[in-house]
Amino acid sequence: MENIIDVQHLSYRYQDTDGRPALDDISFTVKAGEWLALVGHNGSGKSTLARAVDGLLPFSEGTVTVGGIKLTPETVWEVREKIGMIFQNPDNQFVGATVEDDVAFGLENRQISRAEMVPRVKAALDEVGMQTFAQREPGALSGGQKQRVALAGIVAIAPDILILDEATSMLDPQGRRDMLALVQRLREEKHLTVISITHDIDEAASADRVLVIDDGKLVEEAQPAEIFAQGERLIHLGLDVPFTAKLKQALQDRGITVPTGYQTTTEMEEWLWQSLSNT
Amino acid sequence: MSNFIFGRYLPLNSTVHRLDPRSKLLLSFCYLIVVFLANSWLSYAILIGFTLAAILSSKISLGFFLKGLRPMLWLIAFTVVVQLLFSPAGGHVYFHWTILNITQAGLVNSGVIFIRFLLIIMMSTLLTLSTQPLDIATGLSSLMRPLRWVRIPVDTLAMMLAIALRFVPTLMDEATKIMNAQRARGVDFGEGGLIKQAKSFIPLMVPLFMSAFNRAEDLSTAMEARGYRDSEHRSQYRILTWQRRDTMTWIVFLMVVAAMLATRRW
Ligand SMILES: Nc1ncnc2c1ncn2[C@@H]1O[C@H](COP(=O)(O)OP(=O)(O)O)[C@@H](O)[C@H]1O
Ligand SMILES: [Mg+2]
Numbered sequence: 001m002e003n004i005i006d007v008q009h010l011s012y013r014y015q016d017t018d019g020r021p022a023l024d025d026i027s028f029t030v031k032a033g034e035w036l037a038l039v040g041h042n043g044s045g046k047s048t049l050a051r052a053v054d055g056l057l058p059f060s061e062g063t064v065t066v067g068g069i070k071l072t073p074e075t076v077w078e079v080r081e082k083i084g085m086i087f088q089n090p091d092n093q094f095v096g097a098t099v100e101d102d103v104a105f106g107l108e109n110r111q112i113s114r115a116e117m118v119p120r121v122k123a124a125l126d127e128v129g130m131q132t133f134a135q136r137e138p139g140a141l142s143g144g145q146k147q148r149v150a151l152a153g154i155v156a157i158a159p160d161i162l163i164l165d166e167a168t169s170m171l172d173p174q175g176r177r178d179m180l181a182l183v184q185r186l187r188e189e190k191h192l193t194v195i196s197i198t199h200d201i202d203e204a205a206s207a208d209r210v211l212v213i214d215d216g217k218l219v220e221e222a223q224p225a226e227i228f229a230q231g232e233r234l235i236h237l238g239l240d241v242p243f244t245a246k247l248k249q250a251l252q253d254r255g256i257t258v259p260t261g262y263q264t265t266t267e268m269e270e271w272l273w274q275s276l277s278n279t
Numbered sequence: 280m281s282n283f284i285f286g287r288y289l290p291l292n293s294t295v296h297r298l299d300p301r302s303k304l305l306l307s308f309c310y311l312i313v314v315f316l317a318n319s320w321l322s323y324a325i326l327i328g329f330t331l332a333a334i335l336s337s338k339i340s341l342g343f344f345l346k347g348l349r350p351m352l353w354l355i356a357f358t359v360v361v362q363l364l365f366s367p368a369g370g371h372v373y374f375h376w377t378i379l380n381i382t383q384a385g386l387v388n389s390g391v392i393f394i395r396f397l398l399i400i401m402m403s404t405l406l407t408l409s410t411q412p413l414d415i416a417t418g419l420s421s422l423m424r425p426l427r428w429v430r431i432p433v434d435t436l437a438m439m440l441a442i443a444l445r446f447v448p449t450l451m452d453e454a455t456k457i458m459n460a461q462r463a464r465g466v467d468f469g470e471g472g473l474i475k476q477a478k479s480f481i482p483l484m485v486p487l488f489m490s491a492f493n494r495a496e497d498l499s500t501a502m503e504a505r506g507y508r509d510s511e512h513r514s515q516y517r518i519l520t521w522q523r524r525d526t527m528t529w530i531v532f533l534m535v536v537a538a539m540l541a542t543r544r545w
Contacts, residue, residue: 057388085504092497095505097413097445104516109506111514121516139448153505273452 003065004161004193005030010062012052022048024216026062032160035187035194037207037224039239045216046197050165054083067160079138084154086167091138097129099125099141099149099252100134106157109110124156128182144175152181155190162187164196168203176200201228204278205264229261242267288411294524295337295409300418302525307406313536314398321542323394329535331403337409347404348397357398362389414446416440417517434510442498444519450491457486 022045030036051057053064055076064071066079066269087093096102103121112120117121125131128148138146147167155160164183168176176227180203187194196203203222204210212220214226220227228245244265248258290296295303317323332467334344357452365378366385374381407415420437427433458468461482507513 007306042519052498056503057501077508080504080506083504085501087501087504089494089496091309091449092494093501095442095445095498095502101516107506108513108516109508111512112512114518116514117514137448157506165486166466256353277285 002032003029004032004067005061006032006065007053008063008065010049010052010059010064012048012057012059014048014062020216022216023052023059026213026216026218028211028218028221029249030195032114032191032193033191034209035196035207037204037210038197039199039204039210040212040213040226044213047165048216049213049241050085050163050195050197051180052084052161053172055079079115081157083161083163084157084159085163086147086150086154088169089167089195090143090150090170093150094138094146095138097150098134099130099152100136102138102149103152103156104120109156120156121152125157127186128152142175144171144178145204147171147175147179148182151179151186155186158190160191161190161195164194164198164203166197166199166202168198176202180206199239204239284498285536287407287412289339289343289408291338291409292429292513293336293338294528295405298409299519299521299525300414301422301529302521303406303410304415304422307402307530309532309536310397310402313539315396317465317539318391319542321537325535325542326398330398333405336402337405339405339408341500343408345406347408348400351396351400355393357390358396359393362392368528393423393462406419406443412444413517414519415442416444421519423537432511434513438510446491446494449494450487453490454483454487457483484519502510 005048006029010026011021013021013044013115020276024045026049033273036051040046048057049124050222052059053066053071055064055071055279058073064079069075069079069082071079076254082085094102095105100121103124104117107117107120122131122134125134128151130145132151133141134144138149150167155176162183168179170178183196194207196207206226208226208229210220210222210224211218227239244267245264247268248263251258263271314326317326334341363381363385366380366382366388368382368384370383370387371385372380372382410418416437420433420440423431423433423436462468462480466479466482468483469476469481
């Protein structure tokens, strides 16, 4: 498969931070259709990286190529056409006065005629299960519903790449699960490439590959299972340690041999049953 | 914060509610001029009749209009009293003391001013009670479209207004949350003298402004990520449609204006 995103030696420094750069010589590629998780503690530069890829930052060192187009001030709109981005705070990305107005925002920016907008808005809302909320104002929606509307806004413009910048971090656990399931479904239906920035272990576990970023540097690249095997270190990497990893650590401390690698809750449950019935 | 009268919309399903906002805005503006053209008692009676008919067909109870009047009460009373005390000479003199005097002409004048105030406030209250703030913004920008020819960025102003309206409830919620948080820390809002009251709002305003600035930054990033360049090169999802009831309303209004003009003193 070809690389849909190619980042080479990307560095960026915010003007008002004189010290270390926010991004320090970052290189990586993303394959078309891949799901990539980006993890790292707060302030490590994840959002900065996502913004650079979407042409929202005027970086001068390094190159970003998206779908074969090299990102420059001239091509930024063309590149942005290929990327849909969802941010952390559901309220601060809701532009429209009502749900349907918000979904239409991206279409309006692309000067799509109203005759074409109406069916596209409707179809996008159907896709995320928000059709009955079309006339609602944002104040009447939960955080999870607002993020769904944001997803509908992206479905409406049909990009190739979806970037989630901690899009689930302000949602409750149920909202997170729903959102994740929705993203997984949309990804399959629309053959999206997904980059998800997250502290959530389940979200990172959905990925094909995990990139770990620390103080602006790419420090690790691995399969989710390899990353989760590192237990204690996860906290330093910026992930919330999953319950199963904590449990294994506690068992190990008591001298019990536990399986290596990452187990889901169900796998761990099974292993526990088996070891209990063996003794 | 619920005693905000400006822009308070009452969602009802009436003909007045369903009128095109451009129709209502333009009509309210013309009405303003018409009120100042009236001068005979009969012409005023015709306008009062029209106003009452408009209020009745909006299905909004008169109580709301009276509530809308309350904040303006002092202004009205002041104007009427000044008009009364500094009456021009004319007709019977009822009262005279140094430079103050109340004459028949003054009495008539202040009556006229009172009626004008009342009519204009009633009509503008009807406009805001029956039209969503966003529709008012959309209608205004649509009506001001021709101003683009003199290089006024109408679409940008309309976008700013729409976003401001969109964030009013969000920031009001936030203000309530901050006030509760600060009360829990022992801040008394709205107590003590004027200076003390003003000071007590600092712990509200500072976090509120900080949050508003953060939101603005987030919002501008999100808008740009969604392909926003400028407000002049965009298509419109929300459109306004002029309907038969708008035409009918204008016919009625023009007939009222004609009747008013026929009965005024020339
Ligand atoms: N707008 C900005 N201006 C200046 N510095 C910033 C800005 N945004 C982020 N930074 C700094 O850049 C670094 C990386 O931030 P960010 O990319 O937001 O991290 P993350 O998303 O991983 O939490 C941090 O040190 C942060 O303080
Ligand atoms: Mg971030």
